[in-house]
Amino acid sequence: MSAEPINQNSPSGAATPRADDFAVFRSLGEIPSSFGPSIAAVGNFDGVHLGHRSILGAAAAEAQTTGARSIAITFNPHPEQFLRPAKAPKLITPLPERLRLLAETGLDAVLVLPFDAALAALSPREFAEHILIGALGVRAMHEGQNFRFGHGATAGVRELAALGQELGFAVQVHDAVRVRGLQVSSSVIRSLVSAGDIRRARWMLGRPFTVLSSPASGRGIGSRLLVPTVNLAAYDGLLPAFGVYVTRLKVNGRSFQAVTNVGNRPTFGEASFAIESHILNFEPIDLDETTPLELEFLLRLRGEKTWPSPEALKAQIFKDVARAKRYFQLTELNRS
Numbered sequence: 098m099s100a101e102p103i104n105q106n107s108p109s110g111a112a113t114p115r116a117d118d119f120a121v122f123r124s125l126g127e128i129p130s131s132f133g134p135s136i137a138a139v140g141n142f143d144g145v146h147l148g149h150r151s152i153l154g155a156a157a158a159e160a161q162t163t164g165a166r167s168i169a170i171t172f173n174p175h176p177e178q179f180l181r182p183a184k185a186p187k188l189i190t191p192l193p194e195r196l197r198l199l200a201e202t203g204l205d206a207v208l209v210l211p212f213d214a215a216l217a218a219l220s221p222r223e224f225a226e227h228i229l230i231g232a233l234g235v236r237a238m239h240e241g242q243n244f245r246f247g248h249g250a251t252a253g254v255r256e257l258a259a260l261g262q263e264l265g266f267a268v269q270v271h272d273a274v275r276v277r278g279l280q281v282s283s284s285v286i287r288s289l290v291s292a293g294d295i296r297r298a299r300w301m302l303g304r305p306f307t308v309l310s311s312p313a314s315g316r317g318i319g320s321r322l323l324v325p326t327v328n329l330a331a332y333d334g335l336l337p338a339f340g341v342y343v344t345r346l347k348v349n350g351r352s353f354q355a356v357t358n359v360g361n362r363p364t365f366g367e368a369s370f371a372i373e374s375h376i377l378n379f380e381p382i383d384l385d386e387t388t389p390l391e392l393e394f395l396l397r398l399r400g401e402k403t404w405p406s407p408e409a410l411k412a413q414i415f416k417d418v419a420r421a422k423r424y425f426q427l428t429e430l431n432r433s
Contacts, residue, residue, distance in 0.1 A: 133234020221247030293338030
């Protein structure tokens with residue numbers, strides 16, 4: 098299969114399952130003529146949450162039992178970023194991370210369609226005929242109940258099923274996944290993270306909410322990190338609400354316990370936004386401004402506030418650190 102292979106390493110250094118078999122197609126022209134027949138799912142898959150994984154896992158399982166190829170069809174940029182950029186949501190996962198997570202679902206491939214005016218103008222029938230049948234030889238589709246497609250998102254699963262009957266592919270519609278009574282969706286996860294509720298966001302993602310970035314300049318960063326504090330570089334994806342969090346910072350294959358402040362640091366006068374992590378189990382490490390960082394948000398300790406003095410802030414920081422250390426101690430006890 099001729100296509101771009103996915104990076105075999107995650108940002109944390111862990112090997113990506115099925116990476117040697119997983120193909121990434123960046124256009125219809127990259128798809129081999131021999132690719133089909135296929136079992137497919139279409140969606141933005143932002144976050145690749147438990148609902149997505151249920152649908153994609155079912156597509157992969159059907160492909161394995163029928164001898165077909167399984168493929169996810171997604172878009173870059175997110176359609177809302179193209180159609181309504183001022184109102185577009187902040188993404189849970191940037192595209193490289195989305196591809197890495199998709200590779201873990203058991204799929205054979207992903208098609209990343211450039212979302213532009215031409216794609217946005219396709220009618221539901223044109224999308225089904227040109228992409229699903231013509232390019233991929235789709236024999237079955239797996240979608241959630243709220244799936245929409247075609248120009249203006251005018252068609253849903255009912256229209257997809259009608260096209261399938263006519264064009265020769267089956268459609269399996271999946272019920273929404275619920276976790277602890279909550280319906281899982283990307284929009285709900287964004288709302289939870291934006292409100293600082295990373296615990297329930299974690300339930301829906303099936304993993305901690307994570308920010309992927311690199312170090313900001315300064316703060317002891319040259320060829321090595323010599324102080325126990327790391328500021329993340331500017332980040333345009335989804336961020337949690339301002340506040341203080343227990344986090345885990347992964348760098349160069351190593352994992353560090355940390356306390357992270359997201360916010361404007363109001364106690365020190367003029368507001369200055371930063372994502373600043375204080376490493377609890379610090380050791381000097383190789384690090385520069387290009388080093389990939391993976392920051393997992395584990396627990397929200399408190400919201401951001403203005404303290405009456407630097408001394409009061411310092412006293413609160415000691416309390417935050419003590420609570421974070423206790424969190425990690427309990428986590429280790431529960432694992433043993």
